[in-house]
Amino acid sequence: MPNLSLTIYLVDDDADIRSALTRGLELRGYAVEAYGSAAKFLASLDPQRPGVILLDYGLPGMNGLEVQARLAERGVNLPIIFITGHGGVPESVQAIKAGALDFLEKPFRQAVLLERIEAGFALLQARESDRAAGRAREALFAKLTAREAEIVRLIVENPAEVSSKEVAARLGVSPRTVDHHRARILEKLGVRSLAELIALAKG
Amino acid sequence: MPNLSLTIYLVDDDADIRSALTRGLELRGYAVEAYGSAAKFLASLDPQRPGVILLDYGLPGMNGLEVQARLAERGVNLPIIFITGHGGVPESVQAIKAGALDFLEKPFRQAVLLERIEAGFALLQARESDRAAGRAREALFAKLTAREAEIVRLIVENPAEVSSKEVAARLGVSPRTVDHHRARILEKLGVRSLAELIALAKG
DNA sequence: CCTTGCCTAGGCAGATTTACCCATCCTTCC
DNA sequence: GGAAGGATGGGTAAATCTGCCTAGGCAAGG
Numbered sequence: 181m182p183n184l185s186l187t188i189y190l191v192d193d194d195a196d197i198r199s200a201l202t203r204g205l206e207l208r209g210y211a212v213e214a215y216g217s218a219a220k221f222l223a224s225l226d227p228q229r230p231g232v233i234l235l236d237y238g239l240p241g242m243n244g245l246e247v248q249a250r251l252a253e254r255g256v257n258l259p260i261i262f263i264t265g266h267g268g269v270p271e272s273v274q275a276i277k278a279g280a281l282d283f284l285e286k287p288f289r290q291a292v293l294l295e296r297i298e299a300g301f302a303l304l305q306a307r308e309s310d311r312a313a314g315r316a317r318e319a320l321f322a323k324l325t326a327r328e329a330e331i332v333r334l335i336v337e338n339p340a341e342v343s344s345k346e347v348a349a350r351l352g353v354s355p356r357t358v359d360h361h362r363a364r365i366l367e368k369l370g371v372r373s374l375a376e377l378i379a380l381a382k383g
Numbered sequence: 384m385p386n387l388s389l390t391i392y393l394v395d396d397d398a399d400i401r402s403a404l405t406r407g408l409e410l411r412g413y414a415v416e417a418y419g420s421a422a423k424f425l426a427s428l429d430p431q432r433p434g435v436i437l438l439d440y441g442l443p444g445m446n447g448l449e450v451q452a453r454l455a456e457r458g459v460n461l462p463i464i465f466i467t468g469h470g471g472v473p474e475s476v477q478a479i480k481a482g483a484l485d486f487l488e489k490p491f492r493q494a495v496l497l498e499r500i501e502a503g504f505a506l507l508q509a510r511e512s513d514r515a516a517g518r519a520r521e522a523l524f525a526k527l528t529a530r531e532a533e534i535v536r537l538i539v540e541n542p543a544e545v546s547s548k549e550v551a552a553r554l555g556v557s558p559r560t561v562d563h564h565r566a567r568i569l570e571k572l573g574v575r576s577l578a579e580l581i582a583l584a585k586g
Numbered sequence: 587c588c589t590t591g592c593c594t595a596g597g598c599a600g601a602t603t604t605a606c607c608c609a610t611c612c613t614t615c616c
Numbered sequence: 617g618g619a620a621g622g623a624t625g626g627g628t629a630a631a632t633c634t635g636c637c638t639a640g641g642c643a644a645g646g
Contacts, residue, residue, distance in 0.1 A: 269467075269475045273486050276479040283476050325592060339582040340575050343632070355632095356595050363634070375577045376542040382585040528622060546602070558602095560624050566604070 186301065187231035190214040191221045191247070192263070193239055201234070204290065210297070218242040227256050230308070232300035234293075237264035237271060237283075245271070248278050257307075259300035263288070317380070323368045331361050335374065336381045342374055389504065390434035393417040394424045394450070395466070396442055404437070407493065413500070421445040430459050433511070435503035437496075440467035440474060440486075448474070451481050460510075462503035466491070520583070526571045534564050538577065539584045545577055 188210045192198050198214045205212050213231075215221035218239050233251075237244035244262050251258070262275050262283040272283040281303065282296045324332065334350060335342050341350075344362065348355040362374075371377050391413045395401050401417045408415050416434075418424035421442050436454075440447035447465050454461070465478050465486040475486040484506065485499045527535065537553060538545050544553075547565065551558040565577075574580050 264472075267472065269470065269472055269486060269488050272472045273475050273479055276476055283472060285472050327593065335578065336582075339579040342576050342578045345632080353593085354595055356597095357593070359633075360595080361593085372543050373545050373577075375538065375545045375581045378578045378581045379539075379542040379585065382582065530623065548602085556623085557625055559626065562603075563625080564623085569604095 185211070185230060187211045187213060187229060188234055188297065189221065189225070189231050189258075190234045191218060191239065192234075192236040193217060194236070197236075205297075208294065218247045222247070222250055225251075225256065227254060230304050231258055232281075232297055232304070233258050233260045234297075235260055235262055237262050237267040237275070243271075245274055245278065248275065248280065252278070259303050261293070261296050261300060317383075320369050320380075324365060328361050328365050328368070331358065332365060332377065332381065336378060339378055388414070388433060390414045390416060390432060391500065392424065392428070392434050392436045392461075394421060394437065394442065395439040396420060397439070400439075408500075411497065421450045425450070425453055428454075428459065430457060433507050434461055435484075435500055435507070436461050436463045437500075438463055438465055440465050440470040440478070446474075448477055448481065451478065451483065455481070462506050464496070464499050464503060520586070523572050523583075527568060531564050531568050531571070534561065535568060535580070535584065539581060542581055 186209060188205055190198060190201055190205075190212055192201070192214070193216055195216065198216065202212045202214050215224070218241065235244050235247060239247070244264070244267075248260060251260075257279075259281040260275075260279070261281050262272070263286060264271070264283065265286050267283070267285070275283050281300050284293065284296070321329065321332070331347060331351070334347055341347070344355040344358040348358045351358070366372065366374075366377065369377060369380060371380055389412060391408055393401060393404055393408075393415055395404070395417070396419055398419065401419065405415045405417050418427070421444065438447050438450060442450070447467070447470075451463060454463075460482075462484040463478075463482070464484050465475070466489060467474070467486065468489050470486070470488070478486050484503050487496065487499070524532065524535070534550060534554070537550055544550070547558040547561040551561045554561070569575065569577075569580065572580060572583060574583055
């Protein structure tokens with residue numbers, strides 16, 4: 181587990197808490213980026229850089245759920261650990277339903293926070309693995325030409341009619357041409373049969 | 384939407400609340416089964432009969448999370464709406480993470496409860512649809528003989544080697560025999576090609 | 587202009603699949 | 617014992633797939 185970047189985005193309006201947490205977390209090897217307001221955080225967040233978000237629920241101007249929603253809108257799906265001074269049950273329920281990793285009430289024990297942070301990074305890493313597989317598959321399919329991709333689509337969407345004759349009829353071309361494309365497709369995707377192609381596309 | 388059974392399992396140790404909620408919910412057309420303790424509820428629950436669970440978190444002897452865990456152990460996965468008098472944030476977080484539909488604090492508005500109950504039944508119905516599809520597929524595969532099922536398994540697990548010759552080599556039989564079984568398989572499953580078989584199995 | 591890449595399409599040979607027929611050998615069930 | 621179903625294997629013929637060759641038309645880019 182290389183644990184590439186261990187960045188923690190800390191968002192809290194209380195300067196004392198920011199500095200205290202920043203110190204504590206940096207001592208444990210994390211890179212901490214602290215923000216005093218939701219606006220600043222949202223403005224400077226780079227969606228490409230992963231990290232665990234430590235988010236104060238009771239921020240002035242924009243509460244935690246709104247921040248969570250904004251991030252979701254922008255397609256950012258980083259683990260969020262809420263920290264709250266006076267948030268109640270309904271807020272915590274909402275936050276967890278919306279996908280937050282946890283919802284901690286102040287004061288909380290450091291050990292709990294650290295454990296949750298580790299869980300957050302573990303989650304990030306698991307997602308990264310999933311995506312690596314997805315990207316590898318996309319890279320494969322990206323090698324196909326437009327026509328080849330269309331034939332793959334036809335076959336995957338309607339596996340009941342996969343013979344060259346049937347596909348050719350749908351495209352209005354000669355079966356011979358479909359044969360040709362299909363050979364290219366199997367070659368480019370590194371599969372040996374239509375069955376494997378379907379498995380790859382569905383997998 | 385036929386809404387087959389609209390049973391609500393109500394578990395609360397307070398007899399007044401039980402009778403009040405039971406009356407109110409029955410008036411709205413629900414069938415309510417009320418239990419005064421977690422033990423009684425767990426003892427008489429029929430896993431086959433779906434329903435939405437209204438569960439008091441602060442039951443004497445066994446708290447809500449334990450009940451939730453027991454149900455999960457038994458493979459019961461019904462929507463649970465927690466109701467609590469003095470449950471706090473950590474409890475609600477735990478409950479939602481464990482899959483509860485919601486966590487309501489007393490006193491709550493009837494409208495909210497009713498809305499959540501409806502959401503619970505909607506969830507049940509969606510799951511039921513999913514399972515119907517799953518069962519239909521299982522019924523199809525159940526028609527296969529042992530040998531046929533084994534061949535399906537080999538093909539699905541290793542779509543790179545699907546020719547009769549290759550499958551026959553793995554089974555130590557003649558390719559001719561595999562041809563024969565394959566024809567039966569395609570016929571029984573109502574598919575026209577190996578590609579469709581894979582799509583069906585992966586679907 | 588020339589090259590490169592893509593879509594199109596044909597020929598041909600060998601391998602494979604598919605759909606018919608058939609039989610033998612089991613085990614299970616009546 | 618006989619019937620039924622399942623696993624095994626074969627024959628044959630038509631259809632299809634696969635690989636390897638060729639080749640024209642067309643568009644983009646050097």
